[in-house]
Amino acid sequence: xxxxxxxxxxxxxxxxxxxxxxxxxxxxxxxxxxxxxxxxxxxxxxxxxxxxxxxxxxxxxxxxxxxxxxxxxxxxxxxxxxxxxxxxxxxxxxxxxxxxxxxxxxxxxxxxxxxxxxxxxxxxxxxxxxxxxxxxxxxxxxxxxxxxxxxxxxxxxxxxxxxxxxxxxxxxxxxxxxxxxxxxxxxxxxxxxxxxxxxxxxxxxxxxxxxxxxxxxxxxxxxxxxxxxxxxxxxxxxxxxxxxxxxxxxxxxxxxxxxxxxxxxxxxxxxxxxxxxxxx
Amino acid sequence: xxxxxxxxxxxxxxxxxxxxxxxxxxxxxxxxxxxxxxxxxxxxxxxxxxxxxxxxxxxxxxxxxxxxxxxxxxxxxxxxxxxxxxxxxxxxxxxxxxxxxxxxxxxxxxxxxxxxxxxxxxxxxxxxxxxxxxxxxxxxxxxxxxxxxxxxxxxxxxxxxxxxxxxxxxxxxxxxxxxxxxxxxxxxxxxxxxxxxxxxxxxxxxxxxxxxxxxxxxxxxxxxxxxxxxxxxxxxxxxxxxxxxxxxxxxxxxxxxxxxxxxxxxxxxxxxxxxxxxxx
Numbered sequence: 044x045x046x047x048x049x050x051x052x053x054x055x056x057x058x059x060x061x062x063x064x065x066x067x068x069x070x071x072x073x074x075x076x077x078x079x080x081x082x083x084x085x086x087x088x089x090x091x092x093x094x095x096x097x098x099x100x101x102x103x104x105x106x107x108x109x110x111x112x113x114x115x116x117x118x119x120x121x122x123x124x125x126x127x128x129x130x131x132x133x134x135x136x137x138x139x140x141x142x143x144x145x146x147x148x149x150x151x152x153x154x155x156x157x158x159x160x161x162x163x164x165x166x167x168x169x170x171x172x173x174x175x176x177x178x179x180x181x182x183x184x185x186x187x188x189x190x191x192x193x194x195x196x197x198x199x200x201x202x203x204x205x206x207x208x209x210x211x212x213x214x215x216x217x218x219x220x221x222x223x224x225x226x227x228x229x230x231x232x233x234x235x236x237x238x239x240x241x242x243x244x245x246x247x248x249x250x251x252x253x254x255x256x257x258x259x260x261x262x263x264x265x266x267x268x269x270x271x272x273x274x275x276x277x278x279x280x281x282x283x284x285x286x287x288x289x290x291x292x293x294x295x296x297x298x299x300x301x302x303x304x305x306x307x308x309x310x311x312x313x314x315x316x317x318x319x320x321x322x323x
Numbered sequence: 324x325x326x327x328x329x330x331x332x333x334x335x336x337x338x339x340x341x342x343x344x345x346x347x348x349x350x351x352x353x354x355x356x357x358x359x360x361x362x363x364x365x366x367x368x369x370x371x372x373x374x375x376x377x378x379x380x381x382x383x384x385x386x387x388x389x390x391x392x393x394x395x396x397x398x399x400x401x402x403x404x405x406x407x408x409x410x411x412x413x414x415x416x417x418x419x420x421x422x423x424x425x426x427x428x429x430x431x432x433x434x435x436x437x438x439x440x441x442x443x444x445x446x447x448x449x450x451x452x453x454x455x456x457x458x459x460x461x462x463x464x465x466x467x468x469x470x471x472x473x474x475x476x477x478x479x480x481x482x483x484x485x486x487x488x489x490x491x492x493x494x495x496x497x498x499x500x501x502x503x504x505x506x507x508x509x510x511x512x513x514x515x516x517x518x519x520x521x522x523x524x525x526x527x528x529x530x531x532x533x534x535x536x537x538x539x540x541x542x543x544x545x546x547x548x549x550x551x552x553x554x555x556x557x558x559x560x561x562x563x564x565x566x567x568x569x570x571x572x573x574x575x576x577x578x579x580x581x582x583x584x585x586x587x588x589x590x591x592x593x594x595x596x597x598x599x600x601x602x603x
Contacts, residue, residue: 047336054340054361055544056327061334080334236544260588262542262550264335264516269549270542300594308540308591314580 048077048085050092052237052267057092059085059265064159069151071205076159082265084160086127088152088200092265099129099163104301105261105309106196106229106273107133108294111140112286112303113275115225116193118142123180123209125198126152128164134196135170136294143173144192148205150177181208184217191221197230202241210245215252219278227283232258232274235317237267243320246274250321255281258317259309261300284310328357328365330372332517332547337372339365339545344439349431351485356439362545364440366407368432368480372545379409379443384581385541385589386476386509386553387413388574391420392566392583393555395505396473398422403460403489405478406432408444414476415450416574423453424472428485430457461488464497471501477510482521490525495532499558507563512538512554515597517547523600526554530601535561538597539589541580564590 049058061079068074075087083096094102107130111117117139122130126147134143147153153175157168167173176183184195195218199206208214209230218228232245235258242258249256253276263271275283286303295302329338341359348354355367363376374382387410391397397419402410406427414423427433433455437448447453456463464475475498479486488494489510498508512525515538522538529536533556543551555563566583575582 049336049338054359056329056336056338056340058329058336058338059334060336236542261592262516262548264548264550268542268544270544295595298595300596302593302595302598304598305592305594308588308593311588312541312585312592313582313588314585315575315578315582316580318582318584 048079048087050087050090050267055267057265057267061085065155067151069149071149074151074155076155086156086160089204091200093200094127094129094160094163095265096160096162098263098265099127100299101261101263102231102271103129103133104298105259106130106198106231108286108298108301109259109275109283109306110194110196110227110229111137112290113283114194114227115282116223119192120144121187121192121195121221122146123184123195123197123199124206125196127156127160128167130196130198131167131173132163132165135167135172136297137290138293139290141172144176145173146176146178146180146183148177148179153177181214184214184221187221189220190223193223193226195222195226195228199231201233201238212248212252215249219252222278225279225282226277228253228276229283230274232272234266234268234270235260235272235314236270242272243317246321249274249276252276254278257281257284257310258313259306260312261309328355328359328367330367330370330547335547337545337547341365345435347431349429351429354431354435356435366436366440369484371480373480374407374409374440374443375545376440376442378543378545380579381541381543382511382551383409383413384578385539386410386478386511388566388578388581389539389553389555389563389586390474390476390507390509391417392570393557393563394474394507395562396503399472400424401467401472401475401501402426403464403475403477403479404486405476407436407440408447410476410478411447411453412443412445415447415452416577417570418573419570421452424456425453426456426458426460426463428457428459433457461494464494464501467501469500470503473503473506475502475506475508479511481513481518492528492532495529499532502558505559505562506557508533508556509563510554512552514546514548514550515540515552515594516550522552523597526601529554529556532556534558537561537564537590538593539586540592541589
């Protein structure tokens with residue numbers, strides 16, 4: 044059936060013209076795969092846009108490169124969520140990565156992404172450094188050894204449903220505990236417009252749990268309002284703010300959005316109302 | 324009638340739940356005024372979202388303050404378009420402005436904005452410094468005296484229909500001619516995502532006509548893709564890049580989005596693909 048596939052959020056909708064390819068209910072959520080005229084194939088979870096073939100670079104480049112260009116070492120990486128494979132793909136473009144654990148709770152998201160959106164994970168799926176676990180990321184983080192990862196990335200959906208536990212103090216404290224010295228933590232941190240209070244709460248909480256935490260502002264056209272954020276955190280210094288030139292040089296040529304300059308802009312572009320809220 | 328009011332653009336739609344209040348055809352365009360659940364009353368021209376009461380600050384603060392905080396003097400301001408009054412309102416918050424000409428081609432846009440969206444123009448409509456002309460901005464610029472304005476702002480719709488002539492070399496050359504030394508020109512310059520080629524062409528053309536021209540990237544959730552740009556130009560130096568602290572201090576407290584830091588971020592946040600296109 045051809046028509047509009049929309050996500051509705053608080054009296055606003057964003058829709059793509061296209062056709063539905065898959066509609067199924069996993070033990071965790073409703074999963075939809077569509078083919079759109081504009082952005083190729085796309086994925087929705089519980090009716091919310093997650094990604095699409097020709098619009099996924101914004102999200103994945105923004106989450107990955109400030110963290111991997113800022114951490115002291117990038118030998119061992121943990122990705123929580125990210126079942127479409129895009130975050131892993133961007134991480135594995137960094138030669139310094141020798142082991143990446145991806146822990147996705149919903150095996151059907153992985154299977155349907157590999158079948159219908161194979162380009163998003165790309166070569167990650169067959170990379171020998173890539174280690175996939177279908178399981179609970181919250182339990183994984185709680186059970187992981189102290190100081191066992193250089194970078195921890197949370198690529199989850201909104202803080203409702205299966206992703207709810209990825210945005211609380213206990214989870215963030217475990218992420219801090221399992222980071223090696225000089226490590227960087229990052230999570231998507233919602234829209235300052237469409238999820239204003241949630242966004243501000245995440246940044247404040249990360250500033251309490253880590254010594255340093257800063258949001259980076261960018262764009263994901265298919266997410267509510269198009270205005271999105273990712274928040275980076277570290278213990279020793281805000282080392283995620285500036286990209287190391289050696290690592291940036293190896294990946295910049297393959298990026299569509301990210302550059303060291305773009306990254307600095309994204310960290311600076313905090314709107315006045317968030318700056319005021321964080322000072323309170 | 325209650326329902327969704329959508330703008331469709333290349334297989335993507337952005338809609339607000341609400342009701343239609345006015346539908347009429349002026350000599351220039353189709354004008355729609357709606358009341359939305361989420362953002363208050365809104366205006367569409369030829370089916371494209373222009374503004375809404377609770378989402379207009381992004382656009383107006385982004386267009387106005389980098390120009391008015393950068394120009395050497397801000398005594399005389401020209402606004403082409405901007406019939407909703409929001410650009411004039413933000414300009415007139417600067418105490419240094421003594422005369423503002425606003426030239427809007429469609430008198431019905433002004434009348435309907437004053438009637439249905441009075442808060443967007445706000446006190447501008449009754450400000451003694453504000454001089455309104457219903458007429459052709461292209462002709463106004465062609466006939467204006469050399470070096471007669473400190474700042475020229477173009478607040479027009481997409482380069483089709485009545486706004487088409489606001490994006491060509493002849494128009495930009497007149498804008499350059501009528502600027503005083505130390506002056507700043509600024510125009511909305513479309514989305515780098517939804518209007519990628521047009522955006523890049525505008526920036527390149529302004530770099531040919533002026534000695535300095537740089538895009539600032541920000542957000543207007545109701546515009547296609549939510550990712551928007553404004554391009555600033557000057558002859559003597561890129562004086563629009565940094566906000567003068569004295570002027571910034573007088574207006575920052577009343578801004579929702581704009582701060583000097585946000586502005587620097589917006590100028591830095593050029594995506595990789597635009598940076599490459601501008602180097603060609």
